[in-house]
Amino acid sequence: MRAGRSLRPLLLLAPLALLAAGCGAAEPSEQKAADAAREVARTVGERLYGQRPRTAEEAGREAAGLDGVEVMRVDGTSTHDGDGLVLVVRTSGSAFNPTFDLEEVVVRRCFTVRVSPGSEWREEPGDVACPDGLPLLFGPAPEPPELPEAELRAKLPRVPEGGRADEAEVRRVIGALDMDPVIRSEVKAEDGRVGVLLLVPGDGFGAQDCLLARVDPGATEVWVPPRIQRMRGEAGCTVNNALHPAPLPH
Numbered sequence: 001m002r003a004g005r006s007l008r009p010l011l012l013l014a015p016l017a018l019l020a021a022g023c024g025a026a027e028p029s030e031q032k033a034a035d036a037a038r039e040v041a042r043t044v045g046e047r048l049y050g051q052r053p054r055t056a057e058e059a060g061r062e063a064a065g066l067d068g069v070e071v072m073r074v075d076g077t078s079t080h081d082g083d084g085l086v087l088v089v090r091t092s093g094s095a096f097n098p099t100f101d102l103e104e105v106v107v108r109r110c111f112t113v114r115v116s117p118g119s120e121w122r123e124e125p126g127d128v129a130c131p132d133g134l135p136l137l138f139g140p141a142p143e144p145p146e147l148p149e150a151e152l153r154a155k156l157p158r159v160p161e162g163g164r165a166d167e168a169e170v171r172r173v174i175g176a177l178d179m180d181p182v183i184r185s186e187v188k189a190e191d192g193r194v195g196v197l198l199l200v201p202g203d204g205f206g207a208q209d210c211l212l213a214r215v216d217p218g219a220t221e222v223w224v225p226p227r228i229q230r231m232r233g234e235a236g237c238t239v240n241n242a243l244h245p246a247p248l249p250h
Contacts, residue, residue: 029095029105036093040068041111041125044089048115052201053080059115061138063087070135072110084116090130144200145180147211152177152198153222161218164192170215174198186239192217195242210237212245 044063048054054062056074064071069089076085088110096104111125155173159165167189174185174196186197196213207230213222228249229236236246 029097029101030107032095033093033105033107034109036095037091037107037109038093038111038125040066040091040093041089041109041113042122044069044087044113045115045119045123045125046121048079048113049119049121051117053078054085054115056085057138058141059085059087060136061141063089063113064136064138068092071138072131072133072135074136079115080117084114084119087113087115088128088131089113089125090135144209145182147183147198147200147209147224148177148179149211149222149224152196152211152213153220156196156213156215156220156222158220159215159217163217165189165194165215165217167194170194170196188239188243190243193243195239197237197239197242199237207231208237212237212239212242214242214245 043066047062047066048059055078056076059079060071060074063069068091070091071087072090073088074085075088076082079085090108090110092106092108094104094106095101108130110128110130112128113125114123152173155177157166157169157173167187171187174187179185179198182200184197184199184201186199188195193214193216196211196215198211198213200209202208207227210230211222211224214220225236225241225246226249228234229241229246235241
């Protein structure tokens with residue numbers, strides 16, 4: 001009888017242990033909420049990942065524009081100076097386990113996000129105490145420089161049928177344009193014709209701002225590729241697309 005009585009409490013506890021294991025009690029809701037907050041911070045590193053130089057103002061503005069992200073501090077001057085930038089961001093996460101929680105558990109946490117040419121993709125954000133004070137405010141991004149479409153169309157040479165486009169002459173026209181220094185140009189000759197690309201460097205996510213031109217015997221054309229061709233991963237804003245235009249989307 002004594003052995004049977006001693007087993008009874010263990011038998012009663014066994015179902016409770018199984019219930020707890022099945023409901024995820026091994027990871028408290030607060031920890032799951034903190035993990036969710038960390039994942040939001042990770043999106044900052046993903047957004048800023050890449051080799052394009054950014055100032056502290058540019059990086060902070062982009063991070064602050066992400067849903068659920070508050071930028072508390074930015075250390076450094078630019079991504080390509082010294083050790084790059086370190087952003088301190090504040091995010092929130094939530095979790096709810098109906099077996100143990102009376103209501104949803106919400107936490108706010110701060111993390112460091114490193115941004116430099118040496119940063120790794122999906123790099124783990126570091127834990128840090130939240131700085132005192134309010135999140136940083138950033139002004140609107142400056143308007144991108146205007147591409148000189150009308151001026152380019154007016155000044156590019158016209159080559160008669162049977163002739164050959166002069167690459168050097170096209171380069172002189174491009175060099176004489178009154179353009180913002182941030183605009184990048186590329187010129188390429190092929191089979192008697194010359195292609196031109198004028199490009200405003202983008203953020204790597206939205207549509208690029210570019211202008212294409214082709215000087216061909218019998219025809220000189222200047223155009224902006226359709227937006228879908230100017231998206232990330234597409235080849236719309238390339239000098240090869242000026243020489244061999246991709247079909248227009250239907």
